[in-house]
Amino acid sequence: MTVGQPDAVVVGAGVIGAAVALELARTGRQIVVVDKGGAAGHGSTSASSAIIRFNYSAFDGVATAWEARHLWATWPEHLRLTTRRPLAAFRRTGAVLLDAPGPAPSGVAALFDRAGVPYERWDAATLRRHLPGIDPGRYGPPKPVDHDAFFAGPTGELGALFTPDAGFVDDPQLAAQNLADAAAELGARFLFHHTVVGVDRRADRVTGIRLADGGRIAAPVVVNAAGPWSGGLNRLAGVGGDFTIGVRPLRQEVHQVAAPGGCGTGPGPGPVIADPDLGTYLRAATGGHLLIGGTQPACDPLEWIDDPDEADPRPTVHRFRAQVTRAARRFPGLTVPNRPTGIAGVYDVADDWTPIYDRTALDGYYVAMGTSGNQFKNAPLVGRFLAALVDRVEAGHDHDHEPVRHRCEHTGNVVDLGAFSRRRPVGAGTSRTVMG
Numbered sequence: 245m246t247v248g249q250p251d252a253v254v255v256g257a258g259v260i261g262a263a264v265a266l267e268l269a270r271t272g273r274q275i276v277v278v279d280k281g282g283a284a285g286h287g288s289t290s291a292s293s294a295i296i297r298f299n300y301s302a303f304d305g306v307a308t309a310w311e312a313r314h315l316w317a318t319w320p321e322h323l324r325l326t327t328r329r330p331l332a333a334f335r336r337t338g339a340v341l342l343d344a345p346g347p348a349p350s351g352v353a354a355l356f357d358r359a360g361v362p363y364e365r366w367d368a369a370t371l372r373r374h375l376p377g378i379d380p381g382r383y384g385p386p387k388p389v390d391h392d393a394f395f396a397g398p399t400g401e402l403g404a405l406f407t408p409d410a411g412f413v414d415d416p417q418l419a420a421q422n423l424a425d426a427a428a429e430l431g432a433r434f435l436f437h438h439t440v441v442g443v444d445r446r447a448d449r450v451t452g453i454r455l456a457d458g459g460r461i462a463a464p465v466v467v468n469a470a471g472p473w474s475g476g477l478n479r480l481a482g483v484g485g486d487f488t489i490g491v492r493p494l495r496q497e498v499h500q501v502a503a504p505g506g507c508g509t510g511p512g513p514g515p516v517i518a519d520p521d522l523g524t525y526l527r528a529a530t531g532g533h534l535l536i537g538g539t540q541p542a543c544d545p546l547e548w549i550d551d552p553d554e555a556d557p558r559p560t561v562h563r564f565r566a567q568v569t570r571a572a573r574r575f576p577g578l579t580v581p582n583r584p585t586g587i588a589g590v591y592d593v594a595d596d597w598t599p600i601y602d603r604t605a606l607d608g609y610y611v612a613m614g615t616s617g618n619q620f621k622n623a624p625l626v627g628r629f630l631a632a633l634v635d636r637v638e639a640g641h642d643h644d645h646e647p648v649r650h651r652c653e654h655t656g657n658v659v660d661l662g663a664f665s666r667r668r669p670v671g672a673g674t675s676r677t678v679m680g
């Protein structure tokens with residue numbers, strides 16, 4: 245396959261790559277997006293729980309999620325599509341962030357205050373009033389469900405932070421398709437069923453990519469948005485030597501069960517529940533179901549894998565039992581079926597579970613990677629981050645020494661993109677879990 249020279253190639257048409265393509269197209273660039281899959285959003289995006297919440301360990305993470313939420317809430321306006329198509333929808337359910345084991349989460353509240361995220365502090369009585377089916381007992385830290393200690397009585401009661409503006413996107417794959425359609429309307433071309441097998445360079449400058457069928461696409465800018473395959477693409481590009489942050493693919497299951505009563509107050513879907521005390525999260529799904537995921541409790545082994553293509557997409561009995569039993573401890577009306585139902589996806593986990601949105605030492609080669617199971621919510625804004633980075637760096641700005649700052653259109657917050665640098669100090673106060 246031979247393609248006329250675009251201004252930029254984006255590798256990956258997941259929710260991140262499609263968002264990057266849209267925002268780069270909006271800068272007037274000719275864009276080609278290459279994906280080995282058959283359509284936008286068929287990679288790890290397709291398995292996403294697509295929860296939109298705002299609690300992250302650092303201000304820039306909170307401010308990013310809060311701004312991106314406004315883009316989901318005004319999705320048609322964000323996309324500016326000129327033709328009618330089915331659109332993904334943001335469901336505003338609110339999110340209940342139960343207290344984590346240890347001291348009360350005053351740090352999160354302080355970040356919400358600074359970023360302007362509305363929240364309420366709930367005690368156990370308020371939790372019971374809003375969620376009649378909940379057991380607000382304090383059981384943490386999480387324990388394996390086959391240990392007696394798991395069934396020990398509570399040591400007290402939990403409170404929570406409630407953020408009324410949180411929720412979820414009902415169809416993550418469709419959201420990626422919406423972004424791709426909007427980019428295509430601006431002239432972006434999507435090449436599906438094509439695998440990038442090489443990155444061309446001349447000295448320290450990227451010059452394009454090579455495809456498995458022998459084709460080449462020359463371009464002065466290449467963006468790695470390859471999801472869990474991003475580390476492999478960097479190796480092909482000979483990039484990564486100056487990164488302080490590594491990435492690794494992690495298989496992760498999300499289970500689906502019938503929702504018991506008492507997970508919400510009204511007829512609509514109940515709130516998202518983040519439960520670090522037991523090590524799970526829950527959100528409503530279609531047909532009266534719940535999605536149940538995990539928050540990587542320290543007592544559970546992590547399932548690191550070498551090749552994302554080898555990840556078995558089927559749920560396993562033992563992980564299903566662990567996650568659903570934990571959720572059933574919190575909502576005793578929930579029954580744990582014998583047969584596992586759900587899916588497995590793959591996270592592109594960065595060492596500190598914070599993404600890398602940055603230039604690299606190879607001029608013209610950018611990365612939007614390391615999304616660590618927590619960046620679906622930020623995707624529309626990540627497109628803007630990458631467009632700003634490409635614009636500024638290609639114009640000669642030294643982002644490594646003076647990080648680009650992004651002023652958020654809706655919230656007015658300023659995000660320092662240095663927070664997502666490939667060269668940031670590792671371990672600077674993050675949760676080191678999917679919570680970010």
Ligand SMILES: Cc1cc2nc3c(=O)[nH]c(=O)nc-3n(C[C@H](O)[C@H](O)[C@H](O)COP(=O)(O)OP(=O)(O)OC[C@H]3O[C@@H](n4cnc5c(N)ncnc54)[C@H](O)[C@@H]3O)c2cc1C
Pocket residue numbers: 255256257258259260261262278279280281285286287288289290291292293294295296438439440441469470471472473474477496497498588589590591612613615616617618619620621622
């Ligand atoms: C189970 C699960 C639950 C999650 N839940 C949430 C959540 O509730 N909230 C949240 O905010 N985030 C969540 N996430 C994280 C979020 O979904 C991801 O961060 C996001 O979808 C990653 O998008 P992406 O575009 O980077 O990757 P992908 O969707 O994986 O896209 C990468 C694309 O690159 C293509 N590609 C890779 N290598 C090549 C190559 N060499 N040549 C051509 N194409 C290539 C692939 O085919 C793929 O389509 C979850 C993730 C998982 C797996």
